[in-house]
Amino acid sequence: MEIDKRAYKSIKEKFSKIIYKKAIVNKKDLPNKEEIITLTYKNKFVAKALYNPKSAIIRILTTENEDIDYDFFYKRIKKAKIYREDILNYKNTYRWIYAEADIAGIIFDKYNDIGVMQLTSKLIEREYLKDIIDIFFNLSDLKTIYVKRGKKGERIKHKVFGNREKFETIIYEGEAKFIVNAKGHKTGFFLDQRENRLLLERFIKEGYRVLDICCYTGGFSVHAALKGAYVVGVDLSKKALEVAEENMEINNIPKDRYEFIEGNAFKVMEELIEDGEKFDVVILDPPAFAQKEEDVKRALKGYSALNYLGMKLAEKLFVTCSCSHHIDRELFKKTVFSSAYRAGKELFIIDYRGQAPDHPVTVGNKHLEYLKCLFAYINKIFN
Ligand SMILES: C[S@@+](CC[C@H](N)C(=O)[O-])C[C@H]1O[C@@H](n2cnc3c(N)ncnc32)[C@H](O)[C@@H]1O
Incomplete structure (x- = not known):
């Protein structure tokens, strides 16, 4: 899918993780359902991106010409964990995935052994959720992952993976202790x-x-x-x-x-x-x-x-x-x-x-x- 020069420059030179739909040269080429699209400029590969016909924004998944598969998610999730644990020194509780900064379409908070994921992409849910859940369990001590999908106003369907009995944990913030319930507001805390x-x-x-x-x-x-x-x-x-x-x-x-x-x-x-x-x-x-x-x-x-x-x-x-x-x-x-x-x-x-x-x-x-x-x-x- 060809993009205009401005979008090309913003991805290539400014490391932008989003572009606007209007940057697509031939709008009629756009799919009528959520899809991963390949963006090109002068017919050369630029990025793979999440496209949703209901949104004016196209979210970049990768600027490497790589497959979006188990390996892709594994590398990203691991990298995100290294930043939180080795660089920031967070131990058991942190925002593990923050949308486009890590992986477009996903927000994931870890509270001790409970994970809460917010998905904004039906496509990720349909095609990749099982793999992604598997990776989170593999890379951590998580026992439960609670998945929430949908924006405000939409009917939200929740899914639970792992231990279906435990949704609550106590986290530390300095000396302070807080009860976090995965079913609470947004991701709980x-x-x-x-x-x-x-x-x-x-x-x-x-x-x-x-x-x-x-x-x-x-x-x-x-x-x-x-x-x-x-x-x-x-x-x-x-x-x-x-x-x-x-x-x-x-x-x-x-x-x-x-x-x-x-x-x-x-x-x-x-x-x-x-x-x-x-x-x-x-x-x-x-x-x-x-x-x-x-x-x-x-x-x-x-x-x-x-x-x-x-x-x-x-x-x-x-x-x-x-x-x-x-x-x-x-x-x-x-x-x-x-x-x-x-x-x-x-x-x-x-x-x-x-x-x-x-x-x-x-x-x-x-x-x-x-x-x-x-x-x-x-x-x-x-x-
Ligand atoms: C961003 S959260 C606050 C987070 C909190 N300071 C913390 O550190 O956990 C915003 C809160 O505002 C509350 N809220 C929304 N509208 C309000 C209103 N008009 N009056 C009082 N509370 C409101 C929500 O119920 C929610 O708990």
Whole structure:
């Protein structure tokens, strides 16, 4: 399938792992079902790629002229493991496969002996899943692999391989322990925030009051509580909060040192402001407000409002995150700053971070970069 010069250059010179459908010279050549297609430029091999007629994006599988077979997946999965274990020094728990950075169409998290895979390609599921599962078992101590497929809104079919009884495990993040259930949100736990949660501990002092907005199963909350803070966690999901309580318990945090509120972050924060509550630290880690490009304007309004409310409640440290990849780092920072001005807070930037390195952003693939996490100190409060 011939591609245009621009796409050729972006694959060859910028190591881009995606191209757009519009780069195909003769659109009528495109198959009407999901297929692995060979991309050429001036009739010479360029890459093999995953093509899905429902998507505007074509995802590169390889730029080598190789077969897509057991060996291909074996080499990739092994290489990905070496990066996580030998370079990053992660032991039992890490994101093993991060889509195009490792293998297009697959996301795979390992939590001790439980693996959770998210598949976005029916073709991979149909043609290669058995091989891939076999490779994961062969290369690790995994006992169970839980496979989820489909995007939001689609009917999701799950498959289980290996031990069908065990879906839960306890992982360590520094001193903190967390229960991870393979059946939870996405792949069960937000490993992308691991380094940011660990950094939080550095700034927490005994007796601090910490507000953890969109706390899920208490990721930031547990770290703060372990450092002696009193924590208030807020989330919409009752199920997630039940696990958050359990996480506090397995970390031996006394019951009078935390409170979880089930509710809408915006509403809860408005009420806290009305009640005159203040927190030494406020953490905001909402879901992606912009799922697609068209959502950006609306999403920015959401971030702006959320950050304004959070900023009003914060007195010392403000940690604010966005996992919308359609909103880039500069734009998010600008939005946070304008909320700070409106709330009358002068900020010092302590650090502006991203996702954990087992979610690698490969050069030339900005689309793999999504998480932003800004740590700021509130230097001055203007009324
Ligand atoms: C990215 S996750 C947070 C991850 C968490 N900070 C951690 O470290 O594990 C986003 C969370 O926001 C929650 N959520 C989504 N919309 C919300 C809302 N309007 N108010 C409160 N929580 C919300 C979801 O239930 C989910 O648990």
